[in-house]
Amino acid sequence: MRRRHVLPRLIATLIAGLIALPAIAFETQAGSAYVVDITTDTVLLEKNADVPLPPASMSKLMTLNMLFEALEDGRVTLDTRFNVSQRAMDMGGSTMFLNTQDRPTVEQLIKGIIVLSGNDACVVVAEGLGGTEDAFARMMTERAKALGMENSTFGNASGWPDPDQRMSAHDLAILATRLIEEFPEYYTYFGMTEFPFDGRAPDNRFNRNPLLPMGIGADGLKTGHTQEAGYGLVGSAKQGERRVVFVVTGLDSQEARKTESAAIVNFAFRQFVMRKAAEAGEVIAEAPVWLGDADTVGLVPAEDISLLMPVTSREGIRGEVTWTGPLEAPIAAGTELARFTISRPGLNDTTVPLMAASDVGKAGFLPRFTAAAGQVFERARMLAGGADADDGADAPAVN
Structure with a gap:
C-alpha cells in the first residue's frame, strides 16, 4: 500500500526568509532555449528545447567530447600529432589556417576548435579518430544516442550546414554538462580568450564567446552561427557554489546573442535562491512499522538536501514523503524506505531517498x-x- 505524508511544517521552513521581489517572467528572444542549474539539477527555462535544429558550430562540442574520450582511454595524448589532409586544408569558414605540411598536436587542435572554431581542425580530428569524416559523424551520432541525446544526428564534425546535422537545445545542455563534469582537466580550455596559433591569423585569435570578459563567472563553452541556424551560444557560468548551463539559438545578431546570454545568466543567479531543505540524519517523517519492537521508524536523508527556490514566490511549495507499507520489521538503520519529493512552482520536482534512522527489531x-x-x-x-x-x-x- 502506498502511503503519503505531507509536510507543511518543513515547507514553512523552506519559504521562511525568502526575499520578496517583484515577479520577473523571463521571456527569451531566442528561437530555442534551455537553462539548467546543474548544481541542483533544476531546469529554470525551456523553450522549444527538444526540437532538433541546425546547431552550427555548437556541434563542435560533440567532436571535442569524442576527442576527450580518446584522451581518457589512452588512444591519444595531448602530444599526439595528426596529419592534415587536403580536405581539411580546403575547409572554409572559421579556420586555424592549417596546411598539409602541418602536424598539429591534439592540444593545439583542442585550442583551435574551442578558441578559433576551426572547421579544418575538426576535420583533422575526425579523420584522425574515425578514418573519414563520414565515419566519424556516424560514430558521433551513435555516441550521442548512448549519452541520452535523443534529438541529435551528425553529418559532419564541424557543424557545416548539412541536413543531417541536427541537435536540440536540451541535447546541447546534456553535452555541455558532460564536458564540465566528466572532463574537468580539459574544460579549462573553454575559458581561453585567445590562441595565436603560429601567428598565422593575428586578427582571428580571439574567442568568440562574448561572456568570457564580462566578469560574471562565465567560463565556456561554444558559439555558433550559420544563416540557417542564426546566432547561438552554449554557455556556462559559475557563481559561488552554483553552476548554470544554458543554450540559446536562433538569434538574429551577435549583439542579440551577447545581450540575451548575459540576461539569462543574470536571471539564473538573481531570480533563484539556494535553500537547505534538510540536513543529513534529520528526521523528516515517521513511518509505522508492522510487528516491530518500536511502533515507528524515523525517515532521514543520507545527505544534506539543498534546492533552488524562486525568490518571487511563497505559494505552491509542497513536500511529500511516500513509502510502500506497512513496513515490516526487522529494519536495519540506513535501509532506504521512502522517497521525499519537493514541488516548487514553475520548477521540476526534486526527489531524494529517505533511510531508516535506526534499527527496528522484531516484536x-x-x-x-x-x-x-x-x-x-x-x-x-x-x-x-x-x-x-x-x-x-x-x-x-x-x-
Missing part, C-alpha cells in the same frame, strides 16, 4: 501471536460475510 512472541490471531479472526469474519478473503489484506504474514 516479541506475544505481540506477534496477538497480531496473527487478529488476522485469523478478520479472515474468518470476512469469509462468513461472503467477502473475498484477500480484500484489504495489507499486512504481511506473521512468522
Whole structure:
C-alpha cells in the first residue's frame, strides 16, 4: 500500500526568509532555449528545447567530447600529432589556417576548435579518430544516442550546414554538462580568450564567446552561427557554489546573442535562491512499522538536501514523503524506505531517498501471536460475510 505524508511544517521552513521581489517572467528572444542549474539539477527555462535544429558550430562540442574520450582511454595524448589532409586544408569558414605540411598536436587542435572554431581542425580530428569524416559523424551520432541525446544526428564534425546535422537545445545542455563534469582537466580550455596559433591569423585569435570578459563567472563553452541556424551560444557560468548551463539559438545578431546570454545568466543567479531543505540524519517523517519492537521508524536523508527556490514566490511549495507499507520489521538503520519529493512552482520536482534512522527489531512472541490471531479472526469474519478473503489484506504474514 502506498502511503503519503505531507509536510507543511518543513515547507514553512523552506519559504521562511525568502526575499520578496517583484515577479520577473523571463521571456527569451531566442528561437530555442534551455537553462539548467546543474548544481541542483533544476531546469529554470525551456523553450522549444527538444526540437532538433541546425546547431552550427555548437556541434563542435560533440567532436571535442569524442576527442576527450580518446584522451581518457589512452588512444591519444595531448602530444599526439595528426596529419592534415587536403580536405581539411580546403575547409572554409572559421579556420586555424592549417596546411598539409602541418602536424598539429591534439592540444593545439583542442585550442583551435574551442578558441578559433576551426572547421579544418575538426576535420583533422575526425579523420584522425574515425578514418573519414563520414565515419566519424556516424560514430558521433551513435555516441550521442548512448549519452541520452535523443534529438541529435551528425553529418559532419564541424557543424557545416548539412541536413543531417541536427541537435536540440536540451541535447546541447546534456553535452555541455558532460564536458564540465566528466572532463574537468580539459574544460579549462573553454575559458581561453585567445590562441595565436603560429601567428598565422593575428586578427582571428580571439574567442568568440562574448561572456568570457564580462566578469560574471562565465567560463565556456561554444558559439555558433550559420544563416540557417542564426546566432547561438552554449554557455556556462559559475557563481559561488552554483553552476548554470544554458543554450540559446536562433538569434538574429551577435549583439542579440551577447545581450540575451548575459540576461539569462543574470536571471539564473538573481531570480533563484539556494535553500537547505534538510540536513543529513534529520528526521523528516515517521513511518509505522508492522510487528516491530518500536511502533515507528524515523525517515532521514543520507545527505544534506539543498534546492533552488524562486525568490518571487511563497505559494505552491509542497513536500511529500511516500513509502510502500506497512513496513515490516526487522529494519536495519540506513535501509532506504521512502522517497521525499519537493514541488516548487514553475520548477521540476526534486526527489531524494529517505533511510531508516535506526534499527527496528522484531516484536516479541506475544505481540506477534496477538497480531496473527487478529488476522485469523478478520479472515474468518470476512469469509462468513461472503467477502473475498484477500480484500484489504495489507499486512504481511506473521512468522
